[in-house]
Amino acid sequence: MSDQIRQIAKRIRELREISELSVESLSSDLGIDAETYREYESGEVDIPVGFLYKIANRFNVELTAILTGEDPRLRTYALVRKGKGMKVDRREPYKYQSLAYNFVNKKAEPFLVTVEPGAEDAPISLNSHPGQEFNYVIEGTLKVVINDHELILNEGDSLYFDSSAKHGMKAMNGKTTKFLAIIF
Numbered sequence: 001m002s003d004q005i006r007q008i009a010k011r012i013r014e015l016r017e018i019s020e021l022s023v024e025s026l027s028s029d030l031g032i033d034a035e036t037y038r039e040y041e042s043g044e045v046d047i048p049v050g051f052l053y054k055i056a057n058r059f060n061v062e063l064t065a066i067l068t069g070e071d072p073r074l075r076t077y078a079l080v081r082k083g084k085g086m087k088v089d090r091r092e093p094y095k096y097q098s099l100a101y102n103f104v105n106k107k108a109e110p111f112l113v114t115v116e117p118g119a120e121d122a123p124i125s126l127n128s129h130p131g132q133e134f135n136y137v138i139e140g141t142l143k144v145v146i147n148d149h150e151l152i153l154n155e156g157d158s159l160y161f162d163s164s165a166k167h168g169m170k171a172m173n174g175k176t177t178k179f180l181a182i183i184f
Contacts, residue, residue, distance in 0.1 A: 004088075005043055009042060011069060012047075015055065015059045023041070029058060030054050049183065050130055050131075050163070051129070052067070054130065062106075063109060067086070067098070067101070068101070078101075078102050086101040088111070094114070094115055094169070095113070095114040095116075096111045099111060108182050110182045111181045111182075112178065112181075113180075114176060115170065115177045117175055120172075124169070127167065127168065128164050128167065129164070129183070131163050131164070132160065132163055132184045133160070133181060133183050133184070134159070135181050138179055138180060139177060141153070141171070141175070142169050142170070143170045145167060145168050147166055152172065153179075163183065
């Protein structure tokens, strides 16, 4: 796993320890089994964004603080120039750039997501997280699976969905795809 994921795991562990909570107690509060929680804290497995949101809400901290170790500071507006979003190493094959990482008390998390093409027959990795999600395709073609339903999105297409449903995305036609993902 990347060093960034190990650092995120360390911050999660520190939040739990500062609060004097056991793994069993916190994992129960978050609705996951203790072994899965231990894997997240180990920093050796991918940590789903839904879990990171739950941790942030549970400890009343900004997601940015968990991702970067620094609190966001901006209150009126946050400008992010092209290509300058904060890189968030989360899951292969997705590359995330946070587009509002330094804004305090966000109501949504906007990301520019780049998906590199893979084998056409490779399975799509599914995940879920609390809330809702909006995706807008900027470049390329994106296959989206929500539960067992497959959708094909082209440039300019958008999709709004309940992100607690199992979902995943895949670049199509052997080309890189970029989309705006806003998580509420």
